[in-house]
Amino acid sequence: MARRLSHPDPRAVSLAEVLSALGDPVRLRIMAVLADRREHVRGDFEVDVGPSTLSHHMKTLREAGLTYHRMDGTRCFVSLREEALERFPSVLNSVLEACATQS
Amino acid sequence: MARRLSHPDPRAVSLAEVLSALGDPVRLRIMAVLADRREHVRGDFEVDVGPSTLSHHMKTLREAGLTYHRMDGTRCFVSLREEALERFPSVLNSVLEACATQS
DNA sequence: ATCGAAGTTCGATGATTATCGATATATGGT
DNA sequence: ACCATATATCGATAATCATCGAACTTCGAT
Numbered sequence: 347m348a349r350r351l352s353h354p355d356p357r358a359v360s361l362a363e364v365l366s367a368l369g370d371p372v373r374l375r376i377m378a379v380l381a382d383r384r385e386h387v388r389g390d391f392e393v394d395v396g397p398s399t400l401s402h403h404m405k406t407l408r409e410a411g412l413t414y415h416r417m418d419g420t421r422c423f424v425s426l427r428e429e430a431l432e433r434f435p436s437v438l439n440s441v442l443e444a445c446a447t448q449s
Numbered sequence: 450m451a452r453r454l455s456h457p458d459p460r461a462v463s464l465a466e467v468l469s470a471l472g473d474p475v476r477l478r479i480m481a482v483l484a485d486r487r488e489h490v491r492g493d494f495e496v497d498v499g500p501s502t503l504s505h506h507m508k509t510l511r512e513a514g515l516t517y518h519r520m521d522g523t524r525c526f527v528s529l530r531e532e533a534l535e536r537f538p539s540v541l542n543s544v545l546e547a548c549a550t551q552s
Numbered sequence: 553a554t555c556g557a558a559g560t561t562c563g564a565t566g567a568t569t570a571t572c573g574a575t576a577t578a579t580g581g582t
Numbered sequence: 583a584c585c586a587t588a589t590a591t592c593g594a595t596a597a598t599c600a601t602c603g604a605a606c607t608t609c610g611a612t
Contacts, residue, residue, distance in 0.1 A: 348590060349578075370569095395571070402570070406569095421579095436539070436546065444539070451561085499602060501560080506600090508560085520608095522609055
């Protein structure tokens with residue numbers, strides 16, 4: 347398992363890339379869970395895809411600069427990235443609100 | 450040419466579908482032009498793709514419930530759909546603002 | 553009646569994507 | 583040392599997508 351996962355500079359990510367990353371039901375569901383601004387582990391995301399597919403979606407969100415992944419032991423703790431919220435504040439906050447209430 | 454183009458009920462479109470439709474540079478550029486809330490014709494969208502490709506993107510936005518297409522003669526007038534703005538108000542308004550300023 | 557212009561649709565193609573299972577790697581527990 | 587757990591990565595596959603050019607349709611003008 348990779349000990350350190352790469353986190354891009356959110357300023358290098360375009361709005362289209364962010365919206366594209368958010369435009370998927372599985373990833374929106376993940377974002378809805380992360381909307382409480384706390385760290386979460388894999389078991390918190392109730393999505394019906396296999397582990398490797400979930401990894402793929404997590405990678406997509408991470409590479410869009412939206413999430414921060416902290417490895418601790420064999421676990422991966424995931425949370426929203428503050429820098430991402432600062433990049434497109436109103437867009438991300440409204441999406442979080444929308445997907446948290448009625449995903 | 451199709452005389453009437455179908456416009457879906459925006460309430461039947463999910464947030465993921467909307468964000469997916471918006472998650473493309475060409476379509477975001479179109480939305481940036483439409484952000485002034487006025488009707489526009491094809492020539493207003495300065496995108497460097499062919500006519501058929503532009504049609505494809507227009508169709509994507511229309512089927513996401515985001516745009517209204519009015520045929521007049523051989524011309525097609527496109528505008529934002531009010532119902533779409535009512536569906537996800539804060540999301541769409543913030544995206545419009547973001548892409549209009551720094552697409 | 554014919555022609556050109558505008559825009560959609562169709563068919564094809566290459567690129568991207570979502571998904572899975574298998575494999576790999578690191579960690580924690582015994 | 584060994585084994586189970588958690589997750590990432592790889593390889594494959596099927597589906598979706600962006601793009602183009604060609605053909606088609608409608609309309610306006612000559």
